[in-house]
Amino acid sequence: MYQKITFMVAACCLLLAVAVGASAPQSVDHSLFDRVLKKYVDEKGMVNYKALKKDPKDLNAYLDLLSKNPPATSWSKNDQLAYWINAYNAYTLRLILDYYPVKSIKDIGSKIQIPFVNTPWAKSFIKIGKETMSLDNIEHGTIRKQFNDPRIHFALVCAAVSCPKLRNEAYVGNRLDAQLNEQGVDFLNDPAKNAISGSRASLSKILDWYGDDFEKSGKTLESWINRYSKTKLTTDTKISYLDYNWNLNEQK
Template sequence: MTAVLLVVAALAGAGGALHVQGLLPAGVPSPSTPFDYHDYAKALRHVRANGDVDFASMGRERKTLDAFIDSLASFSPHNRPDVFPTPEDALAYWLNTYNALVLQQVVDGYPYLETVQQPWLGRFFWGRSWPVGGERLTLWALEHRVLRREFADPRIHLALFQAARGGARLDGSHFQPEFLDSQLNEAGRRFVGDRRNVRLERDTVYLASLFEERREDFLAALPEGRGGNVLQFVWAFLPDTCEERPGCDTRSDLDRACGPRLDKCRIAFMARDWTLPDAAARAARP
């Protein structure tokens, strides 16, 4: 009996690992229409200019978000490369897919979900899977097995919406292949320009913990490679002036504080603000 239980536990563990990594197959329904982002673009109308999301309104009008996510079961760059012929097509698809799935999961839990850390052990990102182009993918699999493995672009970390104020924020527009490079740069500027993510105080630079968690990815994108300094990546997205955001930190500020090689500053990593970016003022729960 003990041996049988051990075998069952081992199989359950193996199945769980396949689930988290998105290695289980899914059916591929025949599409009724060509793939497009029209419904997802409609859902993003509930994103405010400051990046907060009106989750209540999105939930009341969730048909468009659900319709887009339903379409993912039939199309992905893995099973339909003809629909996504360029790297930009593929990357835009995966970024939009990840962000849409996060939105749907928050809407499903709203208003009781107050933070994506509420489900135990980070289950928000690995507990649920969706059929995507013949695969059952979790958010964990999308980030680590697809995006990080297939695209050597650390800007994706600054574009993945994880429903936290101290993270990438939505801007109300979906990623489009023809504008993807400029959109990723804008996502970088938006992230670095938020003082919850980057803040300079004398000779100390306070950085979001994301820069520590994904340090190797950021360094790999620098000309110096892993021998570089993550502040070089931050510097690239700081503004030259503060005309649009009075009181912000600029490239010149970082140069003066840290020296031309950006090696004289101390780096301190800040804990992430996991507060849900909810546009509604929510009363405290009893």
């Protein structure tokens, strides 16, 4: 009798686990964010913050969706990474709107009235599941820690002119590889962000700050640049780094 009851309990637990697994989402639908980006971001990656602040309904609904659906280990790696890139970019938009009008995201640091928090990236205002996070937590504690892909530096946008272009579509797992490659081509061939000639290369400070990320897995920063740049670096190319323009990536 005891064995029969034990078997029935085990069977019920298995059925419940299967049912829960079957009902768990395999990824998040990013179409709401896609709609926001297509409506308020132009082909140059500049944002109409003024209009978005007046109508943040879709953005807020998307952030609520992210908050309630943190990535699961059952998701593909690409679905997880797409989630976190979109989360970083979407919550950056939300942060700007919370303090808008501002001339730069860096101006927000002085406006944060929280002890020991003096940069916008350290402010814990992002609710993902049961965890409260900051933009730093997403970029450094999650993305850079869990995903060995330096191309994320072509996709994360901190609302500055010198950042990579904010893509006016959401990242999605089944197209993520192509999207990140397209971002690499766009970023490395934008002369305002990377001015590369045969003898000289004035590179983005992003490639300086995160150079170590590009040196992993036996690769070099130069090899990554040559993968996407139309003008190739040579052993004789003199490399320097451009000053970073922190002005807001706002449509004029």
